[in-house]
Amino acid sequence: MKIYFSGSIRGGRENVEIYRELIEYLNQNNEVLTKHIGDKDLSVDGQTELSDAEIRKRDIDWMKEADLVIAETSNPSLGVGYELAYAEKINKPVLILHNKRTKLSAMINGTEYFKDINYYSSIEEARHILGEKVQNYL
Numbered sequence: 001m002k003i004y005f006s007g008s009i010r011g012g013r014e015n016v017e018i019y020r021e022l023i024e025y026l027n028q029n030n031e032v033l034t035k036h037i038g039d040k041d042l043s044v045d046g047q048t049e050l051s052d053a054e055i056r057k058r059d060i061d062w063m064k065e066a067d068l069v070i071a072e073t074s075n076p077s078l079g080v081g082y083e084l085a086y087a088e089k090i091n092k093p094v095l096i097l098h099n100k101r102t103k104l105s106a107m108i109n110g111t112e113y114f115k116d117i118n119y120y121s122s123i124e125e126a127r128h129i130l131g132e133k134v135q136n137y138l
């Protein structure tokens, strides 16, 4: 299955290690199209080798190609929020992972389209959730 993994870049890179581990785990049995999100060398500046218009076009194309969008929403990010709304607009299945420490935005939690919202407190728990749920989207 092709997965569009969504996570914060310019919103802050504090959770990059979580993104990296989850992408590595997902990529064992799937193809993650957005592996760069887990790249520890990618800073808060984002992918400076591309223009912002090129980034947006590539990412929208990847999202259209993907079977599933997985968004890690713990670190607030305008891009992640935009991607979630875009996934809703094109009717792409969405699974959300959110750390229990913070409260998810009402604009996401209050959207009926986002039914698969999963709260976790450890990376093991997050991996377990993905292990249980991703296969349901096959």
Ligand SMILES: O=c1[nH]c(=O)n([C@H]2C[C@H](O)[C@@H](COP(=O)(O)O)O2)cc1CO
Binding pocket: 005, 006, 007, 008, 009, 010, 011, 012, 037, 045, 046, 047, 048, 055, 059, 077, 078, 079, 080, 083
């Ligand atoms: O360099 C980039 N590359 C890229 O693929 N994105 C996309 C993928 C991420 O899921 C999302 C992150 O948005 P933001 O940068 O606003 O936190 O936007 C965003 C940027 C920089 O905004």
